[in-house]
Structure formats: C-alpha cells, structure tokens
Amino acid sequence: METHTRTTSKFNKAFSSMDILMIAFGAMIGWGWVVSTGDWIGTAGVIGAMLGFILGGVMIFFIGMTYAELTPAMPECGGEHVFSMRAMGPVGSFVCTWAIILGYVSVVCFEACALPTIITYVWPQFLQGYLYTVAGFDIYATWLATAIVFAIFITVINIMGAKTAAKLQNILTLAIGAAGILLIAASVVTGNPSNLDGQMFAGSGMQGMMGTIIKVAAVSPFFFIGFDVIPQAAEEINVPLKKIGKILILSIVLGVTFYALIIFSVGYVMNSGQIAASYNGSGLVTADAMANAFHSTIMAKVLILAGMCGIITSWNSFMIGGSRAMYSMAESYMIPRFFARLHPKTNTPYIAILVVGLLSVLAPFAGRKMLVWIVDAGNFGCILAYCMVSSSFIILHVKEPTMPRPYKVKHWKFIGAMAVLMSAIMIMLYVFPGTGVTLVPQEWAMVAGWTLLGVVFFVFSKLVYKEKFGYYAQLAVSESAKTEEQEETTAAARATSAIMAAEVSGLDEWSRGFDYFLPINLVFGQGKVEQVGKIAAAHGTTAMIVTGGSSVKRTGTYDRVRALLEREGMHTVLFDQVTPNPLTTTVEEGAKLAIAQHADVVIGLGGGSAMDAAKGIAFMACNEGGVSEYIYGDRSSSKALPIIQVPTTFGTGSESNGFAVMTNPDNGDKKSLRSPALVATASIVDPDLMRTMPSSVIAANGCDMLCHCIEAFTANNAQPFTDALALYAIPLIANNIVSLYRGEGTDEQWSKVCLAGTIGGMVINTAGITLGHAMEHPVSGLKDITHGRGLAAIEPVAIEATYRYNRFKFGRIARMLGGFTAEDCAPRMRTLLKSLDLDVTLGDLGIGKKDIPWLARNARKVSPGNLVNTPGSESTTSEESLEDLYASMI
Structure with missing residues (x-):
C-alpha cells in the first residue's frame, strides 16, 4: 500500500x-x-x-x-x-x-x-x-x-x-x-x-x-x-x-x-x-x-x-x-x-x-x-x-x-x-x-x-x-x-x-412572596366595539374622546365610536392633539379641556400614545399641580376620571396596565406616570379595529409587545401569574406576527396577536420592565423615534448583556423562538426582527456617539426602578456599562 x-x-x-x-x-x-x-x-x-x-x-x-x-x-x-x-x-x-x-x-x-x-x-x-x-x-x-x-x-x-x-x-x-x-x-x-x-x-x-x-x-x-x-x-x-x-x-x-x-x-x-x-x-x-x-x-x-x-x-x-x-x-x-x-x-x-x-x-x-x-x-x-x-x-x-x-x-x-x-x-x-x-x-x-x-x-x-x-x-x-x-x-x-x-437551578423569584392586583374589565373579541356606548353611559353623560390627529378619522373609527356613544344619549368632546410619544404639556392641555367640558369619562381611542394621553388627562382632570410632580413622586393620588380604552393598534399594552408614558419637552425625560387610578375602567379590545394598522406599525408594535413579555418574564419582580401569562403570550407573538406583517394574517392570527399585546400590558403592570425599555425611553425621548424601532435596536443587545444572570428563563424564551439555549435568545430575536424588517441600529435611527453620555445618564435618571429590576443589574446598569452598551448598538 x-x-x-x-x-x-x-x-x-x-x-x-x-x-x-x-x-x-x-x-x-x-x-x-x-x-x-x-x-x-x-x-x-x-x-x-x-x-x-x-x-x-x-x-x-x-x-x-x-x-x-x-x-x-x-x-x-x-x-x-x-x-x-x-x-x-x-x-x-x-x-x-x-x-x-x-x-x-x-x-x-x-x-x-x-x-x-x-x-x-x-x-x-x-x-x-x-x-x-x-x-x-x-x-x-x-x-x-x-x-x-x-x-x-x-x-x-x-x-x-x-x-x-x-x-x-x-x-x-x-x-x-x-x-x-x-x-x-x-x-x-x-x-x-x-x-x-x-x-x-x-x-x-x-x-x-x-x-x-x-x-x-x-x-x-x-x-x-x-x-x-x-x-x-x-x-x-x-x-x-x-x-x-x-x-x-x-x-x-x-x-x-x-x-x-x-x-x-x-x-x-x-x-x-x-x-x-x-x-x-x-x-x-x-x-x-x-x-x-x-x-x-x-x-x-x-x-x-x-x-x-x-x-x-x-x-x-x-x-x-x-x-x-x-x-x-x-x-x-x-x-x-x-x-x-x-x-x-x-x-x-x-x-x-x-x-x-x-x-x-x-x-x-x-x-x-x-x-x-x-x-x-x-x-x-x-x-x-x-x-x-x-x-x-x-x-x-x-x-x-x-x-x-x-x-x-x-x-x-x-x-x-x-x-x-x-x-x-x-x-x-x-x-x-x-x-x-x-x-x-x-x-x-x-x-x-x-x-x-x-x-x-x-x-x-x-x-x-x-x-x-x-x-x-x-x-x-x-x-x-x-x-x-x-x-x-x-x-x-x-x-x-x-x-x-439552568433547568435545575431556575430561580423562584416569587419564593419570597408576591402581590398581584389588576382590576380591569377586559372586553375582548371581534365586534366588541359595539358595546362602547353602553359601557360609557354607565359613568355619566359626557365622554371626552382622546385621539391622534388623523388615523382614526381617516379609517372611520372615530365616527363609529362617536355614533355609538351618541346612540346612548351621550355628549362627546374631541381632543385630537396627541402625537407619538405624548408630551406632558399635551396631557395638561387635555385635562384643562376635560374640566372645562365637565367630562364624566375619558375614552382613549387609538394606539399607545392616545391611550397613555387619555390616562394622563383623566388623572390630571381630578388632581392639582403639574403632571411631572406626580411622575417624579413629589405628589401622589389615587383619583382619576373613569377611563375606557379602545385600542386601534395592538402591542403597546396601555389598555391593560396602570401607567402612562410621557415625554417632558423641556428636558427630554421620557418617564411614566404610575397609579392604580390609571387602570382602565374598561378596555374594549376588538381585533377588527386593528386591521387598518400599517405594516410598519405592525412590526414596531410586535417588537414592543414581545419585549414586554420577555422583560416581565425575566424581571427580578417576576412572579407566578406574570410568568404564566408571559409564557402564554410569547409563542402567540412569535408564531403569528410575521404573517400579519406580510398581510397574510387570518382572523385567528389577528385575535392571537391582539390578545398577546394585551397580556404584555398586564405583565409589565405587575412585574415591570427591564434594561431594554430603560435604555429605549431616553432614545425616543431625545429623537422622537418610534418606540418599537428603538427597542429593535436595543433589546437583542440588552438580552446578550443579561441572559447569563437568568439562564433558566432566557433559555425557555430561546426555545420558544426556535433556538436552543440561553445563548440563542438574542440571535433568535434578531432573526425574528429581520423578518419584520427591523434589523436596525441606533445609528440608523439618528443616534450618534455624542449622544451616548446623555442617554446613559438619562436612563439612570428616569428608569432607576427598571434598571434595578434587570437580571444582573449590579453588573449591567452602571453608567459606564450603559455607555458601553449604547456604543455597541450604534
């Protein structure tokens, strides 16, 4: 041989x-x-x-x-x-x-x-x-x-x-x-x-x-x-x-x-x-x-x-x-x-x-x-x-x-x-x-x-x-x-x-005890918007409709809701000055109108911005001072007008939680007002109203709702009920959102994703959010970008920075996204985002290196609780660590 x-x-x-x-x-x-x-x-x-x-x-x-x-x-x-x-x-x-x-x-x-x-x-x-x-x-x-x-x-x-x-x-x-x-x-x-x-x-x-x-x-x-x-x-x-x-x-x-x-x-x-x-x-x-x-x-x-x-x-x-x-x-x-x-x-x-x-x-x-x-x-x-x-x-x-x-x-x-x-x-x-x-x-x-x-x-x-x-x-x-x-x-x-x-050492965060309280009347299903008049009429005779400038009018949703209210003998007041990333000044202006018109109930009609603004308006119509005083804890209150939410976009979860995110135009702080009074008296989630969502909004909001569930599930404040809800919602999003984005969604898929978005709001109400949202709020507060697009640039990196501190849970998420171990969570997230054409960086969104110091400081200023809620917070949320993470996202 x-x-x-x-x-x-x-x-x-x-x-x-x-x-x-x-x-x-x-x-x-x-x-x-x-x-x-x-x-x-x-x-x-x-x-x-x-x-x-x-x-x-x-x-x-x-x-x-x-x-x-x-x-x-x-x-x-x-x-x-x-x-x-x-x-x-x-x-x-x-x-x-x-x-x-x-x-x-x-x-x-x-x-x-x-x-x-x-x-x-x-x-x-x-x-x-x-x-x-x-x-x-x-x-x-x-x-x-x-x-x-x-x-x-x-x-x-x-x-x-x-x-x-x-x-x-x-x-x-x-x-x-x-x-x-x-x-x-x-x-x-x-x-x-x-x-x-x-x-x-x-x-x-x-x-x-x-x-x-x-x-x-x-x-x-x-x-x-x-x-x-x-x-x-x-x-x-x-x-x-x-x-x-x-x-x-x-x-x-x-x-x-x-x-x-x-x-x-x-x-x-x-x-x-x-x-x-x-x-x-x-x-x-x-x-x-x-x-x-x-x-x-x-x-x-x-x-x-x-x-x-x-x-x-x-x-x-x-x-x-x-x-x-x-x-x-x-x-x-x-x-x-x-x-x-x-x-x-x-x-x-x-x-x-x-x-x-x-x-x-x-x-x-x-x-x-x-x-x-x-x-x-x-x-x-x-x-x-x-x-x-x-x-x-x-x-x-x-x-x-x-x-x-x-x-x-x-x-x-x-x-x-x-x-x-x-x-x-x-x-x-x-x-x-x-x-x-x-x-x-x-x-x-x-x-x-x-x-x-x-x-x-x-x-x-x-x-x-x-x-x-x-x-x-x-x-x-x-x-x-x-x-x-x-x-x-x-x-x-x-x-x-x-x-x-990881499987044998998964942390029981809730073993030290927990509280769960979310009194919300959720009305879910196709055609449920028809009940808005009867639900609102139980709270008075004057309804203030809070919405954005054009979309709900263009689709006819505003006229439909107004007609349903008037059918029940209600007088309606329109406030349509809400913009994406609603401002504290807009909320205060709306509250003045609600007081002047003697509104009995506030109806949030639109996406997350309209619903957050409606919460803020209902709250400030019953409380003195400026909304920023309540946001930063200088004042507190448990009073607000009855709130009815009628979302026309899924994913923000605002219809199912007790806080409202607003941006202060004076300093760029994007922070949430929190109070049990902000939990909607009733939320009417009708998948039929979502059908007019542009594909870009479907993608961005799909990212947002997925991040809600991931962050709440892995949060230090997680507990059994939020875990169960998040685990139910994540596959609903991962398995259906791309079809909706491509215009191929069935009635069943629309209902599943809408439900998942509402669940996302519920879980963050109790378990909170973590590093991804904490880092995104300064970004959209500074540049007024779409929240979901900002999260698409941030969340995968945030996962990479934190998965090792709770491999058990990140591993479970990875497998639901088609991966294998905790290491796969961020790559599988990126794969899903790419299918939604959301493979973006902060640089693509207009963030430059010069912005990094302010972003890191602002994140620690406006979201200290969210940072503490992050797995491994002591290692990942210092100002220096945040600056490094922001730099890697550009």
Missing part, C-alpha cells in the same frame, strides 16, 4: 463537542428503551437487568477505549476505514469498512419502517389502504407513505449540511434525554421500594440469577452501537483532538447510565404484576411507567413521542456514519469513485447520502419483518468491524509505536486484548445457538448477500482502478494548532451543561 499525505481537508469543520456527543448518544438511545425494558426486567429482574446492561457496557467500554485513542490519532473521514488501512492494508480495510456500512445502512432502513410502526402503537387507525403482505407483515398505504416521507426528509437534512443534521440531532436527543430524566425523577418521587419486591432478580439460586443477567448482558451491547459514528465524521469535528477521545468515552458512559436508570425507574414505579400486565397489553412498559409516575396517561404519550425522536436520532446518526464510510471507500478506489463527490455548497458527500437515502426509501416496500433480519445482520457487521478495529489498535501500537496519540490509553496491551476478546465474544453470540441473538437462516442470507455484493465491488474496483485500489492519503494534522481556545462555542456545544444546569 502506497501512503500519500495531504495538508488540507475537503470537509467543513462543522461539528462541535456537543454535536458529536449528541450524534453518538442519540444513536445509542433510540427506541429500544421504550419497547424492550419490560422484556429485560422479565428476563433478569430490575437489578439483574441493570447489572446486565452495566456488564454489557463494560464489554463495549474496552472497545470504546480503542476508538478513543485511534480517532484523535487519525482524525480523518471514515474512521474504521482509516484505522484498518493503516494496520491491515487495503484488503483488511475493505472487509472492516464494508462490514460496518452494512450495520449503518441496515439501521437506516430499519428506522424508516420503525417510525410508522410506532405511530401505529399510538394511533391504530393510522393504518389505511392495505396493499400487500411480506413475511407475515401487512403493508398499508399510510404506513408506506409515512416511511417514504421521513426517509426523504432525513436525506435532505443531511445533504443540507453537517451542521443542519447536527442541529436536528441535538434538539431531538435532548428531548429524549429530558423525557428519560422526567421518568427517572418522577419515579424517585412517586415510586415505592415495595414495587421491587419479587422482581429484583430472576432465576432460582445464584447460578440461575447469573444466567439471566448474562442473557441481558448478551443483548445489551447492541444497544450501545453508535459511538463509532464519531470517527466516521472525525474530519468534520472542530474540537481539540484529545477531547474527541474523552467525548467518545463519555457517550458510552452516558448510554450505560441512561439504560440502567430507565430500567430501575420502571421497576421502582411499577410492581411485577403491573409490568406483566403492561407487557402483555400494549407492550410499551416504559410508557406505562411514565403514566404511573405522573398519574397521567398524557405523559405516556410524551414518552412515546420521545421514543419516536429516538428513532430519528438513530436514523440521522447512521445516515451520517454510513455516508462517510462510503465516501472513504470511494476515496480509496474501493467502490465506484462517484461516491466520493462532495456537494459544491455544503461539502457533504451527497452522492453517498442519496444512495443511503434511496435505500431507506425502498426498504419499507420489503416490510418490517424482513428489515428486522437485515438489522440483525447489520449488527453482526458492526461487531465484526469492532473486532477488526480492536485488532488494529494492537497492530498499530506494535507497527507504529511513535505515532502521535493525543489521547493515549494507559495499559494498551490489556485494553487491546480485552477489546478483541469482548468483540470476539459478541461475534460468537451471533454464531452459537441459544444465546438470544443468534442469527437465523434469513439473517445469514442477508450477511451472505452483502458479502457477495462486496466481492463484486472488490473485483470491479481492482479491475477498473488497478493500482489505485487502496489509495490512502494521510491527513497531516497539527495538534498544536487545535487549542482549547479554538473550540467551537456555539449554543449547541454548550447545550448539555447549560440546559441541565
């Missing part, structure tokens, strides 16, 4: 530490833990089955140790192909790689059938349109169509890029892990040690118990197949080489731990009779255990859904592994060269992916029974490859003792010998009868057929490529060039530690 060298890779360095851990772990925790736990417990008992899996894990651990050393030593695409090539030459490499490709392809094909089969467990009516029967398995049109659709989906995801496939893997694997953790945690709380009575071990006597444990141990290693995908994609990993070996071992440890704890949880929450009944009933013992642990059948479906995610993670992992193994063989001229083509944009081996994908599309036509035979044959192929890799580990220690080994295994002779022994034992389990995993004749036929196809490719490649057969270009890798500082720090790379640490 002639060895060449290369200094550059054709692949993108796409996989982070988290990605490769999830690829391996996700491959191992597929669907088996959902359907087979009852069988394992029935075979060996709860403790016996746990010991069996631990014993099987030890067998795999020795093999994994050889992989952990070889992978960072030869971080090249193909893994096993490269290891065996360096140790055994082309023929040995061909056998090893061809064997493991069988394993990968068989799993991909099997999962294509497993997914629709599992759907049938949950929804028996799913099977429609009988087509034919194969080996006793009935094939239906719906079953077949579902398998094909998902096969195409997984194929497309992998062609789109390694990172895309990794993101899917990360999300689904964490979902599986979360479901498993829920079961484990719930079983500890609701389980009972008495459930273990009579089912800790199976078999009579020590010899009988050991026999049952060994039976479980014999099958358990096949549930840990998947860690070997890491070396297949080694050339695409952007992680320090030494760390790759550690992650590979970690994936095995996590797999063993996961299976053992699931077995214990099932046995701890269900007694032997319940397990037997479940096993003989649905067969989904783990799902029934979940239902028992939570006393809810819904949770059983949650676990089944997690198991379905496991099917996809295994499918996705082995698609990655199989395509890379095919690519590596093609690179060595061992199979047709076209398998080595990379996609021009994504650098994925798209021909190999397409071939594996095509096989997964065709496989369901053969029925599930035949694919069970194929996957068993594939497992045999994987174990054969493991044995050859373990042998290569020993050979390379003898043959190339000076090879750089970033992750070096201690006592390599013992580890190597044990790895070869363990893999040889697993091979014998497939060969000798009575072991529980012995291949049946149909499965041996599959192995023979794959071997024959391999011989065809071997002969073809030898004849066509001649001396090129077995070509190997070693990738020269400098470990010194890969330091810890260069490790990819994406959200996915940190997901395990970030999410798990």
Whole structure:
C-alpha cells in the first residue's frame, strides 16, 4: 500500500463537542428503551437487568477505549476505514469498512419502517389502504407513505449540511434525554421500594440469577452501537483532538447510565404484576411507567413521542456514519469513485447520502419483518468491524509505536486484548445457538448477500482502478494548532451543561412572596366595539374622546365610536392633539379641556400614545399641580376620571396596565406616570379595529409587545401569574406576527396577536420592565423615534448583556423562538426582527456617539426602578456599562 499525505481537508469543520456527543448518544438511545425494558426486567429482574446492561457496557467500554485513542490519532473521514488501512492494508480495510456500512445502512432502513410502526402503537387507525403482505407483515398505504416521507426528509437534512443534521440531532436527543430524566425523577418521587419486591432478580439460586443477567448482558451491547459514528465524521469535528477521545468515552458512559436508570425507574414505579400486565397489553412498559409516575396517561404519550425522536436520532446518526464510510471507500478506489463527490455548497458527500437515502426509501416496500433480519445482520457487521478495529489498535501500537496519540490509553496491551476478546465474544453470540441473538437462516442470507455484493465491488474496483485500489492519503494534522481556545462555542456545544444546569437551578423569584392586583374589565373579541356606548353611559353623560390627529378619522373609527356613544344619549368632546410619544404639556392641555367640558369619562381611542394621553388627562382632570410632580413622586393620588380604552393598534399594552408614558419637552425625560387610578375602567379590545394598522406599525408594535413579555418574564419582580401569562403570550407573538406583517394574517392570527399585546400590558403592570425599555425611553425621548424601532435596536443587545444572570428563563424564551439555549435568545430575536424588517441600529435611527453620555445618564435618571429590576443589574446598569452598551448598538 502506497501512503500519500495531504495538508488540507475537503470537509467543513462543522461539528462541535456537543454535536458529536449528541450524534453518538442519540444513536445509542433510540427506541429500544421504550419497547424492550419490560422484556429485560422479565428476563433478569430490575437489578439483574441493570447489572446486565452495566456488564454489557463494560464489554463495549474496552472497545470504546480503542476508538478513543485511534480517532484523535487519525482524525480523518471514515474512521474504521482509516484505522484498518493503516494496520491491515487495503484488503483488511475493505472487509472492516464494508462490514460496518452494512450495520449503518441496515439501521437506516430499519428506522424508516420503525417510525410508522410506532405511530401505529399510538394511533391504530393510522393504518389505511392495505396493499400487500411480506413475511407475515401487512403493508398499508399510510404506513408506506409515512416511511417514504421521513426517509426523504432525513436525506435532505443531511445533504443540507453537517451542521443542519447536527442541529436536528441535538434538539431531538435532548428531548429524549429530558423525557428519560422526567421518568427517572418522577419515579424517585412517586415510586415505592415495595414495587421491587419479587422482581429484583430472576432465576432460582445464584447460578440461575447469573444466567439471566448474562442473557441481558448478551443483548445489551447492541444497544450501545453508535459511538463509532464519531470517527466516521472525525474530519468534520472542530474540537481539540484529545477531547474527541474523552467525548467518545463519555457517550458510552452516558448510554450505560441512561439504560440502567430507565430500567430501575420502571421497576421502582411499577410492581411485577403491573409490568406483566403492561407487557402483555400494549407492550410499551416504559410508557406505562411514565403514566404511573405522573398519574397521567398524557405523559405516556410524551414518552412515546420521545421514543419516536429516538428513532430519528438513530436514523440521522447512521445516515451520517454510513455516508462517510462510503465516501472513504470511494476515496480509496474501493467502490465506484462517484461516491466520493462532495456537494459544491455544503461539502457533504451527497452522492453517498442519496444512495443511503434511496435505500431507506425502498426498504419499507420489503416490510418490517424482513428489515428486522437485515438489522440483525447489520449488527453482526458492526461487531465484526469492532473486532477488526480492536485488532488494529494492537497492530498499530506494535507497527507504529511513535505515532502521535493525543489521547493515549494507559495499559494498551490489556485494553487491546480485552477489546478483541469482548468483540470476539459478541461475534460468537451471533454464531452459537441459544444465546438470544443468534442469527437465523434469513439473517445469514442477508450477511451472505452483502458479502457477495462486496466481492463484486472488490473485483470491479481492482479491475477498473488497478493500482489505485487502496489509495490512502494521510491527513497531516497539527495538534498544536487545535487549542482549547479554538473550540467551537456555539449554543449547541454548550447545550448539555447549560440546559441541565439552568433547568435545575431556575430561580423562584416569587419564593419570597408576591402581590398581584389588576382590576380591569377586559372586553375582548371581534365586534366588541359595539358595546362602547353602553359601557360609557354607565359613568355619566359626557365622554371626552382622546385621539391622534388623523388615523382614526381617516379609517372611520372615530365616527363609529362617536355614533355609538351618541346612540346612548351621550355628549362627546374631541381632543385630537396627541402625537407619538405624548408630551406632558399635551396631557395638561387635555385635562384643562376635560374640566372645562365637565367630562364624566375619558375614552382613549387609538394606539399607545392616545391611550397613555387619555390616562394622563383623566388623572390630571381630578388632581392639582403639574403632571411631572406626580411622575417624579413629589405628589401622589389615587383619583382619576373613569377611563375606557379602545385600542386601534395592538402591542403597546396601555389598555391593560396602570401607567402612562410621557415625554417632558423641556428636558427630554421620557418617564411614566404610575397609579392604580390609571387602570382602565374598561378596555374594549376588538381585533377588527386593528386591521387598518400599517405594516410598519405592525412590526414596531410586535417588537414592543414581545419585549414586554420577555422583560416581565425575566424581571427580578417576576412572579407566578406574570410568568404564566408571559409564557402564554410569547409563542402567540412569535408564531403569528410575521404573517400579519406580510398581510397574510387570518382572523385567528389577528385575535392571537391582539390578545398577546394585551397580556404584555398586564405583565409589565405587575412585574415591570427591564434594561431594554430603560435604555429605549431616553432614545425616543431625545429623537422622537418610534418606540418599537428603538427597542429593535436595543433589546437583542440588552438580552446578550443579561441572559447569563437568568439562564433558566432566557433559555425557555430561546426555545420558544426556535433556538436552543440561553445563548440563542438574542440571535433568535434578531432573526425574528429581520423578518419584520427591523434589523436596525441606533445609528440608523439618528443616534450618534455624542449622544451616548446623555442617554446613559438619562436612563439612570428616569428608569432607576427598571434598571434595578434587570437580571444582573449590579453588573449591567452602571453608567459606564450603559455607555458601553449604547456604543455597541450604534
């Protein structure tokens, strides 16, 4: 074999530490833990089955140790192909790689059938349109169509890029892990040690118990197949080489731990009779255990859904592994060269992916029974490859003792010998009868057929490529060039530690107690504006309508409201001097008119500015002095005229809270007047009135309402009721606002967004706002810009400055916005804002560096409470910190 060298890779360095851990772990925790736990417990008992899996894990651990050393030593695409090539030459490499490709392809094909089969467990009516029967398995049109659709989906995801496939893997694997953790945690709380009575071990006597444990141990290693995908994609990993070996071992440890704890949880929450009944009933013992642990059948479906995610993670992992193994063989001229083509944009081996994908599309036509035979044959192929890799580990220690080994295994002779022994034992389990995993004749036929196809490719490649057969270009890798500082720090790379640490340590801000008071009469729904006359007439005979200059008149809304009031015999007074960012002087002028006209009730008709002005006017009509005295706390009062709000724009939330934001024209201070008297006597939220909103206003107000909910949810003053409301509203905004902005919104979407905007006002009334609003008010006070546009420039940066102080909550928001961890919150916010054409900076809004000192001082002057309400306020809200943040926004 002639060895060449290369200094550059054709692949993108796409996989982070988290990605490769999830690829391996996700491959191992597929669907088996959902359907087979009852069988394992029935075979060996709860403790016996746990010991069996631990014993099987030890067998795999020795093999994994050889992989952990070889992978960072030869971080090249193909893994096993490269290891065996360096140790055994082309023929040995061909056998090893061809064997493991069988394993990968068989799993991909099997999962294509497993997914629709599992759907049938949950929804028996799913099977429609009988087509034919194969080996006793009935094939239906719906079953077949579902398998094909998902096969195409997984194929497309992998062609789109390694990172895309990794993101899917990360999300689904964490979902599986979360479901498993829920079961484990719930079983500890609701389980009972008495459930273990009579089912800790199976078999009579020590010899009988050991026999049952060994039976479980014999099958358990096949549930840990998947860690070997890491070396297949080694050339695409952007992680320090030494760390790759550690992650590979970690994936095995996590797999063993996961299976053992699931077995214990099932046995701890269900007694032997319940397990037997479940096993003989649905067969989904783990799902029934979940239902028992939570006393809810819904949770059983949650676990089944997690198991379905496991099917996809295994499918996705082995698609990655199989395509890379095919690519590596093609690179060595061992199979047709076209398998080595990379996609021009994504650098994925798209021909190999397409071939594996095509096989997964065709496989369901053969029925599930035949694919069970194929996957068993594939497992045999994987174990054969493991044995050859373990042998290569020993050979390379003898043959190339000076090879750089970033992750070096201690006592390599013992580890190597044990790895070869363990893999040889697993091979014998497939060969000798009575072991529980012995291949049946149909499965041996599959192995023979794959071997024959391999011989065809071997002969073809030898004849066509001649001396090129077995070509190997070693990738020269400098470990010194890969330091810890260069490790990819994406959200996915940190997901395990970030999410798990945050989820278990989420702050209960309300544990110290809280108050909640919001007396508002909310009248919500299409056509509800028709009630304005009757509601207002209950408070007197003269209504003052406060609005802006033209919009409600142009749309006819003003005339409609006035007519409804007059129909009830009311006299109306119009005050239409309100401007965006209403001024304190405007409010005082309106209050004088209200007094002069003996107004009994004030109606805010329009957007947030009109409603805030209406509150201020109603308040000042009953109180002496200037409004600024009340804003700054020099005076206080709980008196105001009755207020009825009729919003014509959503998002400001003014209709549902007890404060009114105004700007002092003398000094530019934009600050809120706060009093319980400002809570509307009634707010009529009619989505039909919002339909005339210009798209720019939809975008800006959508940003404002989202910021209300995010800030209230993460505020230091947050409490259970505001949390619940904010969590309900955020998805309503995120999932619907873009459609409204694009003019595609349905009646239902308009109602959802309008409701979310009103909720936003309610939550900030109680929990308050934080850094984003505190920094924006000086901006719009200085430049009179649209509040929502100012927030669009500020909020993502404010989130970046504060998320680490409440990772639990920012992580929840990020996931509702389509992200993953707290780090994703600001980027996902930016993505949403970009969809609304709000990717703006303060510089775009006319703010310059010269304005920064005043903005920082003013924020601390007008919004001290909001700054204190900010997570991590002591670190993020000093004048110097605010100046730095403002500078980064320009």
